[in-house]
Amino acid sequence: MTDSAPNLRWAYMDHWRVDSPQGYVSQYSSLERIDSFLKQVASLGFEAIETFDFHMGSFIDLFGSLPNARAYMQERGIDRVLSLFFGLMFDDRQSQPHLRSTHDNIVRHAEYIVKSAAGLGVENLIVMPAAQYHAVEPVSDDKLKACAEVWSRVGKMTLDYGIRTVCHHEFYCGIHHLDELRKFYGYADPRYVFWYCDTAQHTIAGVDPVKLYMELHDRCGGFHLKDTHHVDLIGDYRQRPESEVTAKTTNRWFWEMGTPEGLVDFPNLFKAMKEHGYKGWVSVEHDKADFGGNYPESTAVAAWYIQNVLKKIYR
Amino acid sequence: MSTNIRWGYAFNQWKQGWQGFARVEDHIRAFKGTSAAGFRQIELTAFPGPWDPVGRPESIAINFGSVKKFATQLPDWGIDRISSWFLDVGQLSFEDLHFGLLPTQRAQHAAILKQATLHAEALAEMGGECLVVAPFPHFYREGALDAERMQAAADCWNAVGRVTKSLGVHTVLHLDALSALRTTQELDQLLTLTDASCVNLAFDTAELTIAGHDVVALYRRYHSRVRHFHFKDALETDTLGEYKLPHAERAMILAGGARKVQRWFGELGTGKVDFPALLAAMNELGYNGLAIVESDKGPAPVMSSVLLNSWYLQRVLKVLPLAA
Numbered sequence: 281m282t283d284s285a286p287n288l289r290w291a292y293m294d295h296w297r298v299d300s301p302q303g304y305v306s307q308y309s310s311l312e313r314i315d316s317f318l319k320q321v322a323s324l325g326f327e328a329i330e331t332f333d334f335h336m337g338s339f340i341d342l343f344g345s346l347p348n349a350r351a352y353m354q355e356r357g358i359d360r361v362l363s364l365f366f367g368l369m370f371d372d373r374q375s376q377p378h379l380r381s382t383h384d385n386i387v388r389h390a391e392y393i394v395k396s397a398a399g400l401g402v403e404n405l406i407v408m409p410a411a412q413y414h415a416v417e418p419v420s421d422d423k424l425k426a427c428a429e430v431w432s433r434v435g436k437m438t439l440d441y442g443i444r445t446v447c448h449h450e451f452y453c454g455i456h457h458l459d460e461l462r463k464f465y466g467y468a469d470p471r472y473v474f475w476y477c478d479t480a481q482h483t484i485a486g487v488d489p490v491k492l493y494m495e496l497h498d499r500c501g502g503f504h505l506k507d508t509h510h511v512d513l514i515g516d517y518r519q520r521p522e523s524e525v526t527a528k529t530t531n532r533w534f535w536e537m538g539t540p541e542g543l544v545d546f547p548n549l550f551k552a553m554k555e556h557g558y559k560g561w562v563s564v565e566h567d568k569a570d571f572g573g574n575y576p577e578s579t580a581v582a583a584w585y586i587q588n589v590l591k592k593i594y595r
Numbered sequence: 596m597s598t599n600i601r602w603g604y605a606f607n608q609w610k611q612g613w614q615g616f617a618r619v620e621d622h623i624r625a626f627k628g629t630s631a632a633g634f635r636q637i638e639l640t641a642f643p644g645p646w647d648p649v650g651r652p653e654s655i656a657i658n659f660g661s662v663k664k665f666a667t668q669l670p671d672w673g674i675d676r677i678s679s680w681f682l683d684v685g686q687l688s689f690e691d692l693h694f695g696l697l698p699t700q701r702a703q704h705a706a707i708l709k710q711a712t713l714h715a716e717a718l719a720e721m722g723g724e725c726l727v728v729a730p731f732p733h734f735y736r737e738g739a740l741d742a743e744r745m746q747a748a749a750d751c752w753n754a755v756g757r758v759t760k761s762l763g764v765h766t767v768l769h770l771d772a773l774s775a776l777r778t779t780q781e782l783d784q785l786l787t788l789t790d791a792s793c794v795n796l797a798f799d800t801a802e803l804t805i806a807g808h809d810v811v812a813l814y815r816r817y818h819s820r821v822r823h824f825h826f827k828d829a830l831e832t833d834t835l836g837e838y839k840l841p842h843a844e845r846a847m848i849l850a851g852g853a854r855k856v857q858r859w860f861g862e863l864g865t866g867k868v869d870f871p872a873l874l875a876a877m878n879e880l881g882y883n884g885l886a887i888v889e890s891d892k893g894p895a896p897v898m899s900s901v902l903l904n905s906w907y908l909q910r911v912l913k914v915l916p917l918a919a
Contacts, residue, residue, distance in 0.1 A: 286919075299894065299895065316899065316903060319902070319903055319906035319907075320899060320902035320903060320906065322906060322910075322918075323632055323633075323902045323903070323905040323906040323909060323918060324631055324632065324902065324905075324918050325917075325918030325919050356906075356910075357906075357910060357917075538627070574895070574896040574898070576896050576898035576899045576901075576902055577624065577628055577896055577897075577898040579898075579902075580627070580628030580629075580631045580632060580898050580901070580902065581624055581627050581628050581631070583628075583631035583632075583918070584627035584628060584630055584631035584672075584673055585627075587630075587631055587673070588627075588630075588673055
């Protein structure tokens, strides 16, 4: 390790909620709550947050404008909203990546989001590139091509706004098996479509994220580092209505880095990143950490793991 | 004048209820999270019974093999050492067979000395420097102090201080908002009666503020005897003199008193304590000792409070390096 500028900067993908006298609410529901949230995340060394596109309305509500929101974040040590997760409403009538009839609408919607995000410092639009598996199957080559086509169009468009389109494959996504992933990235235009490596989601889906990174490193636009204690061995990815919250395997798929039962080999991933010279942002994500835990503690434990394990391998 | 402030975090707030936070893995998570927030020294709180793996030396031995082994494991979790141990001998103790001891009663001094020695020996093994004790019972229990009881308490802590000093541990007296000791005149008297070579003060910024003191002025007055701080903010002060209420710990602190105060203690920078002025005074006067940040009786989760305090120390007081 040297004293030279680090190769990696750290961001935090936000799923937080907070207890309040009004109940369990979004931290974007008041200035005091967002102030507290930003300070907590910044105190652990995270320099950016990632959040969902639908929170932009709260930012404007609270701060008057997105540049004002960013300035407020910067005063507390958070430089930007690095990424927005595209809250696409998957539906055959309007937004279904494997259905070409909906592509114009998806592109229009995505353009509205990235245009609206000006001022937050957004660098990535994170998308789930296909609907839930049960809505897509049987997953054919033509459906994968259709998905690749629409995200290539979206990716070309978002670059005009200085934003990359990165694909994030939930374990229940219509594109999550290894052969589906390989075909999708084969079909998608490498100039416009990037891969976001969610370590837990791929592991649950039975795909080794380290091996996948070795294959797709030149397409990798970032990471969501989180762990899991389970692999989906019983086809929970088909579970209706939603595999993350109604699965039979477990009621808590996702864990912070550093739990003894964790299945993701983060040290090996960081060795691979070092080998391939990855430079840029790395994000930590805690999704549903409040199932038997809480977000601040999970975030602090993950920060400990970064400081004491990962940075010793690659920083 | 050179300043050497050794920052740490107290673990008191993690223990909520008798049987919560009772597992070793809970503590390891708390150690790691606290370390990630920039605090590498921990103050333990003495806790009786089998429900706290670090509540007593015997509990540490049962859970970690021995006190020494526990101390050597701490760096694995990002903690350099246990800096101090808070011991309130006024609390019941199953192991020591009492329902709370009174330093103002000479007949109880031997038992206090025994309990304090037990903790100080273990603290010394862990490299700690301060045994933090409550020098007097609460006012509602003791009433106003007189010369005889003041002398008795001073004799008690001098005896404890001599023993802990021989172990390399300093005894520091922690005054809280409900203490029988109320005034600077009484504090002057206490300090005159105690041996400065082994018995000094722990200043709790919130407790003293709630009790009506100006902490900065008080520190300037007594700085030569202050070896330990608890850094926490006070959101209210005891304007009604409710420290006199029967069972004030419950009636005033937990129930909020007549004003129904929802929360007395807060994160740094959210209340009435002027921390920049206090830090300036500490630097000016060359403070050399512990500054233990404390979360106390705030809403869950505890880690939120730790992180908010860390942020304040990093970005407002600028005494912790920015996390990176």
